[in-house]
Amino acid sequence: MAIISLSYKYLERLTGTDTETILERLPMIGSEIERMEADHADVEFFPDRPDLFSVEGVARAMRGFLGIEMGLPRYNVKPSGIRFTIDPQLAGIRPCLGSAIIRNVTFDDESILSIMALQEALHWAVGRGRSKVAIGIHDLDTVKPPFHYIASPRSRTFVPLDFQKELTMDEMLAEHPKGRDYAKIVRDFPLFPLIIDDEDHVCSFPPIINGELTRVTTKTKNILLDTTGTDQKAVGIAVNIICTAMAEAGAAIESVEINGEQTPSLAPTERIVDVAECCRLIGVSLTAQEMAQLLSRMRFGAKPAGKGKLRVQVPCFRADIMHDWDIFEDVAIAYGYENFAAEISPTFTIGRAHPVMVLAGTVRAILEGLGYLEMMPFTLTNERVLSDAMGRERSPGTLALMHPISEEHMVVRTDILPLILEMLQVNRHRELPQRLFATGDVITSRTTSQRLAAVSTHGAADFSEVYGVVDAVLRELGIAYAVQESGDPAFIEGRRADILVDGKVYGVFGEIHPAVLNAFELEHPVAALELDLRAVPGCLVP
């Protein structure tokens, strides 16, 4: 999540109203105020709105939302006359480049902090941790155009940011903190991406680190922006967001020539949308004029285009507008979520419970009636609990997670009884008797089915007690069953039985083996049962 720090002073200056008014309405454009400090607020914005990841961007949106300045913000872009070349060898490495010249920057601490935070947030939200897009900001007056984006030997040396001595690019991956963080993006390439000026001075080694030479300070007046990546659309959006934010802060934007094209243009894109479709979707009736008015609050340009259509100009910094409905959501936000007449639709339908859940409910009612407490153990467990502690063979059908989060949670349960015994272990110092059950999904191979497991522990828990419970449960479930001597090693020989339905084993019950009790650190006898609920007549068999 992107949490952006909004300085009250800077925000008020850019928005043109007081902080209280801004913060009161801010959540209603889609944000969450995390905390309010004496001089700033930390606010979380959604990943689809990277244009709000700076004080400048937030001020622009809030001026519209509060009616201070509405409609499409316009940005003038003059050609800088500067050219940027791209080395064709970068094709398989990091082919996309965006750039701009940003002049007349007046960096004070607040605007520097805002732009640095914007850069970091864009790396995360648009750049996917710099792999898709990485952004470099340089002091233009330290280098000489034209600039060249090249594929360089890994042995090339320069002084990286925050270092005093030259390192090879290979060494940077091991020795520079940023190198270590992002090495995995470039490690396997034979040549590394590098940006140099016309006199072979290094500006940056994207996506890893800038050179010390072009460091931006409070004295910087003019900026060279480089944005590199693997996706041209994402690179373009990052350039647009940074340039328009800097323009909001008073800078002048100039374009750069890349592959014979002037970029960026910062011009809006256009969409023709249907007014009636919008009204149907959000459930409010609006005229084309009213809809245009609402969109101008969200900083779109919008004019009725006849025949119930609206011509919408989408600002160049809106990364999220992929579909007409994305525009309709902005209409709803401008209308105000608090102003909708919330009402359920009159559709008549009959509720239907799912048979699996109905059966689970029946099983619960039976066990609760027998005085058992329901437990809700995890479905993730490990082979030590599932098989080893039970004295059972590990099953080849147990599903293992590829990247488990802990040794406790390595596989999906194939059985519930071991997990209920674990519950007894957790509660071994609590008062006896304890009678617990759990029912739910188990998975063997890829087949999901439902099981029931129940345990009773106290000084006199024995075969007869659990036999009585088995008989009650199966009778209530309408299952005709037989029992036979079981060979399950989790139970004591001679005090264990399989539950047979139509000649097939569906469950087991008896007294838990002392070795198993030991494994779960239990000191009192435990009588237990487990039952595959596929034994129930009419049960859905997957």
Add this chain to the structure above:
Amino acid sequence: MRGILLEMGFTEIYGDIIQSSFWNFDALFQPQDHPAREMQDTFYLRDEMPLPQGWERLRDMHEHGGETSSTGWGGRWDTRKAQQCVLRTHTTSLSIQHLVAHPDPPVKAFCIGRVYRREEIDPTHTPEFEQLEGIVMDKGVSFRHLLGYLKEFYGRMGFEDVRFRPAYFPYTEPSVEPEIYVDGLGWVEMGGAGIFREEVTVPWNIKEPVLAWGLGVSRVAMFRLGLKDLRLLYRSDIDWIRTTPVLRPVKPVQERGA
């Protein structure tokens, strides 16, 4: 909650914990490079599932927006990535499959089930938890009705004060985050909701809008039971169960004039 939704005329959905990435992510228009799909957030299994019929329409949707006004995500959509099996990260994977099987309106359905996220265990996070999800698909339903369903549902649970804030979810547009008022805590977030994007519904010939909302059931349990540590739900102290009243009555619906 199950009782409330059955009373409100919803059909219950139940389905597999193991899902293909196709149904868990791709069908919900999550881009293939979305961070939530990474190994550090999702439990993957060393197993693959074949793609369902009609997968090409979904590929087109991702690559260029198919026949809708969408631009799609661009880039190439990888069939191998879509075939990987995961432990479902939300029950929405079941909702979309229910709609694919029942594309004609009206559909009102819900699901309450275990979902999985690769999170370290702490008092408010567990790698598995219960999620509830409801969907309404019908002619003429709109965002206004979605807000209506949310108010009705939370009201029946005893949360009378509900308000709405804009939100973002990859598969809904518009999106909304309901907040409920809890005595002693103030306004708290309670799940998310929205209307399924066309990129989600059009590949399956679902022609009417789909209202959808979801919430963490465990979170409600925390408020209702005054629970400070989620782990207690799954690794319960028997003394806690024995002494915690679970069935505290909520005011009957009629008395609130609903």
